[in-house]
Amino acid sequence: MSFDLRHGQQRFTGALLLALSLMPATTLAGEVSVTGEGKVEYTPDSVRLQFTAREQDKTPQVATEAVKGKMAQWEEAVSAYRNQLEDYDSATLNLYTQQLPPAKEGEQPRSRAVASQSVSFTLPALDSLNPVLQAAQSSGLEYHISEGNFFHANEEALEREALGKAIDDAREQCEFIAKRLNQACGEVKMLSTSFGGHPAPMMMAEARGKSGPVTAIGDREVTVTVSATFEIE
Incomplete structure (x- = not known):
């Protein structure tokens, strides 16, 4: 019994092409990871x-x-x-x-x-x-x-303000990247946050016992960092 290998290969290739032609068209979405930062300066009260x-x-x-x-x-x-x-x-x-x-x-x-x-x-x-x-x-x-x-008596509100700025910064970065790729920034796949503060050098010396009066308090800064992964569509 003989078998025509070349003829069998041609029939397989034709069937594969037919199956691919019948599949619906799909777009494979990519992902982009960005880091946004939000800062709010304040003076202790x-x-x-x-x-x-x-x-x-x-x-x-x-x-x-x-x-x-x-x-x-x-x-x-x-x-x-x-x-x-x-x-x-x-x-x-x-x-x-x-x-x-x-x-x-x-x-x-x-x-x-x-x-x-x-x-x-x-x-x-x-x-x-x-x-x-x-x-x-x-x-x-x-x-x-x-x-x-x-x-500051309302430090929680300051942290939320900084968080909002960090999220906006991350979204803006995603939209910029997507636009450059002729695509759109989609849903958030992953999001993590990190809070931190950086007091500026104080304009007062440490006060102990019978030291002089406190003349001024230095400004401070609350910083929030957001790491986000977006879909690119």
Whole structure:
């Protein structure tokens, strides 16, 4: 029995071409990945503060009374601004014993009673910051202020604004690329976001204890990055 290989190949090729001609025309969509960025600059309008009254003495009673006296002075000194202090929390007095090394060789170790009490709050009106600091200083309270104490009361809205700008930037990039390819930017296949902030150098020095007044607060920036993959049609 003989078989014509050339004749069989011709029949197979013809059947393949016929099948392809009957298939509907389709467009294979591509994808493009872009990174969009949104930035919003702002100036902090609020500050978180914590002041501490601390005293030590040979006897716990003396140290405790001294701390209570400082706290009473603070309450009186800040009374004109008391209604501006939000989330006000006056912690309970803390008392412990501190062991000190002997003053001279051969002597017994010494012990001191240390009493402390802290007050923490949020101040949404920065115009009142320096008077509040002065009230703490005049009362002998300890504190420390750095750029981390300052924030914006509506930071969530600022982040959403930056996110919107980042998404718009990503979509604009996709549309630009698609137009160059004589195509259209289609649906989003993948989207991820990354939030970050960049405080500008502050125009104030760190404030500790009885330092000078805070004169100015530096601007900050919230940044959102969006990584997106779009269909190209």
